[in-house]
Amino acid sequence: MKFFIDTANLDEIREAYDMGVLDGVTTNPSLMAKEGITGDAKIKAHYKAICDIVDNNVSAEVIATDYETMLKEGRELAAIDDKIVVKVPMIKDGIKAIKQFSSEGIRTNCTLVFSAGQALLAAKAGASYVSPFIGRLDDISTDGLSLIEDIIRIYDNYAYETEVLAASVRHTMHLLECANMGADVATCPLKVITALLKHPLTDSGLAQFLADHKKGNQ
Template identity: 25%
Template sequence: MNQLDQLKAFTTVVADTGNFLQLAQFAPRDATTNPSLILKAVQSPDYAPLLKATVEAHRGQPLDEIVDHVLVRFGLEILKVVPGRVSTEVDARLSFDKAASLARARRIIALYEAAGVPRERVLIKLASTWEGIQAAAELEREGIRCNLTLLFAFCQAVACADAKVQLISPFVGRIYDWYKKSAGANWDETAMAGVNDPGVKSVSQIYAYFKQHGIKTEVMGASFRNIGQIQALSGCDLLTISPDLLAQLQASDATLARVLDPARVQPMPVVHYDEAGFRFALNEDAMATEKLAEGIRLFAVDAGKLDKLIEAC
């Protein structure tokens, strides 16, 4: 049995891609997308006709509405392949605007429902800013399930749990990137691999806290740089993995042991954050502050590029 199949025995495998033509070979349960992945997909000759057809069908509508139609069209194609859920992201440029995020989220869900997809099969992705988390809390009360992304700090995870969001996506690889860059010549790749990887340690802490305190929010490790990080988080509720790394897992027959287990978590005290406490805790974490800001900027740039591609159609 290959490592991908072994992983599926105790972790839900999610494909991290906008390339739905690649999905079937890995048989993931869910799939996630983001502005960068959709941008990459629509620039491929395989998907250019789909982009053109979608834009043509909605020509004359405001640009932001056409963008949402494009995102949902990709989501609909993905849902033909995966049996579970697809995550579709609200424009990162709205990450600090609760009202605008709510409006976009509701419109995306309405488009899915108009296409015959029940809202239970869709996760609305929002950045884990204070505003994004509060928007998610309101959406969850309406039965709109959310995936809080760009999550780097423990305080973000706790705030998401308090908001009763469906799922969080703590980023492993980008945390690893920050610490590696910060250490410079002093970085020891061997010593900082596996369970000692700073990104792995962050997700493991969140997982342990959620399991110990009976928090129902699903933990989905994301943003992996190598299969060692995935192996060290085996047993996590979900892991969203790029096609390249899925292929590496599929190609290996080595034994994969479960690492995270709700029966083996260390006691941690309950904590809560109000807005001021959240902002201060996030500010105290230089890595999380920098990576959250950088992530929003990068997604915003790619959202702008997607706008231009659509306008050029």
């Protein structure tokens, strides 16, 4: 499974990269604004700064909701760096744009996916990634993880190359369940990735080893 970090914070991206587990980054205008990055020029410069840290796969989101402007924005984003994946919303013009981007060799991430039908359309249009938002489904008392399972099954049935990118991952159980199901990618905050490090038996075992070592050197 690939690990993407969902943030625009450069320090967090560097920390995840330095751990040796980071495969990419997803971000959006809200996350940019959270870091005080506003305005087209600054946002593009920030995307480039992210690309300079990671090895590949930086999802950069179009703002437009009409076909022609999506194409314009997406091409501009793709021109920033070869690592850019253009993030496109799951709407009719978004699907059309994904099809066109695919024909131009521009990778895409179809975002805001909440049903298997939407994921099927994205794959048929040639999306590189599809992003089902499992946490937001959980928020409305719907099983987000079952959606991941359904999409994986449909993609396997027809050998679609689109990768399932589990998004809105809130905690380690989300992440591990997605891994068990065979999701290609999970994108989440850094704290979810670092939480995988923790186990009480690791802590107690290390404390015992250190105590025994200290005792043996007295």
